Amino acid sequence: MSDHRTASEHRTARIDDSRDGTAAGPAPDTVWLLRSRGCWQAAADLLEPQATRSPEAALSRAELLIERSLFEGDGWGDAENALRLAESGARSDTERAAAACARGYLAYCSTLLRVHDRLDEAQAALGRASALLAPGAPGRPLLDFRRGLVAEELLLDPVAARAAYRRAHAGAEQQQDDLLLSYTWRHLAIIAQQDGNLAGARHGFAESLRLRELTGFAVGIAPALASLADVSTAAEAVQLRSQADRLAGVFGGVPVPRG
Incomplete structure (x- = not known):
């Protein structure tokens, strides 16, 4: 039988299945372990149960799948769907800014890898994030970095x-x-x-x-x-x-x- 697992799933298979998440959500260390070893889909799957009710979990899941798309050049639809969920669940300016920053990054990645030309979308989304964030806000360094990438x-x-x-x-x-x-x-x-x-x-x-x-x-x-x-x-x-x-x-x- 042929093996249709993705590259992420192959890497996941090399890691001991120590998923010790509870109903409150997976342990952050477990999510990081999977992410750091390129198992983005597995990390995103751990966050999926919380993503519909937690803006933070939804955004973290979207960021994981965007990073996967950049490294693997695949999974764009999954990243887009996850990001839309994060955008729909954002309530505060901080959450909306973080979602806009992720939107700009996804558009940047798509343009960089020549999947679609989304430069205008990237600039608009990062500009929107900047307008929502105070100068000293915790999300500002990541936003500045992503604006640097576009530039x-x-x-x-x-x-x-x-x-x-x-x-x-x-x-x-x-x-x-x-x-x-x-x-x-x-x-x-x-x-x-x-x-x-x-x-x-x-x-x-x-x-x-x-x-x-x-x-x-x-x-x-x-x-x-x-x-x-x-x-x-x-x-x-x-x-x-x-x-x-x-x-x-x-x-x-x-x-x-x-x-």
Whole structure:
């Protein structure tokens, strides 16, 4: 019999089934364990029972499925449906801003991977999120980062992107959000590399790798290794790319360049 499981489901099968969630919801550590190993669908399934009555759970589930679409290049319909549920359940300005930020990110991912051109939607949704959030709101660093992504990769405006990433970086440092910091370091390093600042790029990529190892974001380590290899000496690059290839194999060939 042929095996029709998705790449996420194959990875899930490698993890001990320690789902200790209760009627109040799954343990956050369990959801993170699955997410960090690229088992986004399994993590989303744990949140599904709570998603219809908890805006927070609905948004977390949507974010998981959006991240899956970015890494796997698939599952767009599931991500869209989950996000619509989160949008419909949002009641406060904070919840509506978070849902709009996720909407902008989904549109960005879809445009980046050339599924559909949704640049206008991405900009409008992120602008709406910005209007709903106070300057010092907890959701501001993630929003700034995502606006940087649109500026860098869709608008091809590295100046605006760098400014947005620096704001996101400062906010992530203040909130001690190491995973977001791994992303801001990564994209600041990409811009430094494009500017010919190889020392700055090496430092940024190395910091991104260190933070992904520190947080246990295992599925994101291969992209970090591959990027560091691009600005390393020839001997170091061979070793780093070999490690990245092995990890990508472990995670079912999840695309390396975009993590």
